[in-house]
Amino acid sequence: MDILTVEDLSVEVSGRTILRDINFSIPEGEVHVLFGPNGSGKSSLIKTILGFPGYKVLSGSIFFKGKEITDMPTDERVKLGMGVAFQNPPAVRGVKLGEILKGMMRNREEVEKRIGNILKELNFPTDFLTRDVNLGFSGGETKKSEILQVLAQDADLTILDEPDSGVDVENLQVIGAVLSRRLKGKSVLLVTHLGYILRYIDADMAHVLMDGTIACSGSALKILGQILKEGYSWCEKCPRVKGLRCEVFL
């Protein structure tokens, strides 16, 4: 069964179409990667999947666990089992990281233990739980806080928006190892610009987003190899951008 299916999705923000005819699905237990240059629409696609109000679906549908969620509010999608680690989360003054985790808990005891373990694995000091979320956090701390939250949630679909951007090598190793261990066998949608995180996470498939549309889908490693070799200019030359079928990766 597919955990997530996106069908013919077109989206506008402030009157401008930013995503066009997006089609892809993630079978349960698979890890899919979303590649794309800056501004190609990766974060917008994530926010549309999450149901952020500014992202207006012009046409198409989104199905999660077999249920259509195209018009469902964000919190309900999350309650249904979607979890996200944001790339650039806002600081929320006065709201403690620990308070958010507490609010997310169902089985308190079990989750408390789980949080304790994840904190240890991430080498993330417990005093962050009593700090205002993301306020004055460094890049690495923000990533760890996001990953802590999404792993504590233990979602059915984990969405990771650039977990490797703005993170130094040592922290990337720590984060990569934790994600690799904790997400084994889980359904994941992973957004990455540079692909560093793929040293730690085995991906089943990748999709390349170019200028608001999926230009290419195929083996994650092969696509990453091409991107590293030729950059995204390789994708610009891709026949699919011109409406033709890509023979290399499909």
Added chain:
Amino acid sequence: MSPKTGSVLGRYSRKAQEWPSCPLSLLPEDVLKRSMEVGVISDEGERAATYLQIDHSVVFQAVQDAFKGKIEILNTREALKRYGWLREYWWRLVKTDADEYTKLADSLWDQGYFIRVFEGEKVTLPLQSCLLMSTENLNQNVHNIIIAEPRSEAHIITGCTVHPNVHSGLHVGVSEFYVKEGAKVTFTMIHSWAQEVEVRPRSAALIEDGATFISNYVCLKPVKNLQMYPTAYCRGASSRVSFNSILYGAGDSKIDVGAKVVLQGEGSRGEVVSRAIATDNAQIYVRGFLLGEHGESRAHLECRGLLLSDGAMIYAIPELLAKVRGAELSHEAAVGKIAEDQILYLMARGFSREEAESLIVRGFMDVSILGLPDKLSSDIKRMIDATTARAL
């Protein structure tokens, strides 16, 4: 009474209900409940001293046995009779002719409390006072004197409120604080009024060498109009003052709260921090005035305001005046509505929109700015949570 004072007094009555003195535990339940809503607790064992005034009557004043000889609490009329020297502190920091309300408090004076913390005494439990109005349409004018003798330390919590049946009235409260060398006073005032009550606190503090004065103000319930602008004179070397306020304006409340810090001593430091939330049709003015008169002095002003309704208004007015080189004064102010990206962030963690707003609002009313001991801090946090939970 001057004709002008009469005009301020207006339609308010001077005929107060007489209240006999009695211990807190024997107070009528509704009075007790209201007192507790402004931080007063009936278990006198948990407070070093207690003063309770209802209308113009002193109902209770006592120091707990363990603190006798360390602190003193009395009504000001009795205190002035007992101590001739107290005249030196009476109307010294606040002038009788400052405005029509000080004139009123001078000409028609209805008690108030005198608190004295003896030299070197560090009082571990808070002192409490409560000023309550139980008569509809009453005018109550109190005058308080607080003296912290050298190297003493105390927390004072004072609650001002009305009986649940009272809807209108005029409360004028003059408070003069003397924080002597090396002493530290944390004064936390909690107000809970009714929609037709007018409130005019008139306060000033004199802070000597190495002394610290922390003045906290919490106002969470609707009020007709409330205006105050306390002044702290940091006269001593290394004297410190903090004014912190948490304001929640609802209904048709007009709240105008500011603080003035005058930095006169070498190394003096001041801070004015406020958190204001305005909803319904409330209007909140948040002022602050930092005056640097010494070349080695520093102060900062911080105001954050949150608007929860389009009918409400928050007007932040920070003022800085440096009169000598080397006085470092700064301010930051931010007023706005709840940021949508913050709400969405919390919704992406499974909170509903309402839950997310409530979390943000509760977090915004940050009690940690008051710098109180854990117990007092959690009591105030509970009051704020109750207010915001009802509001959202």
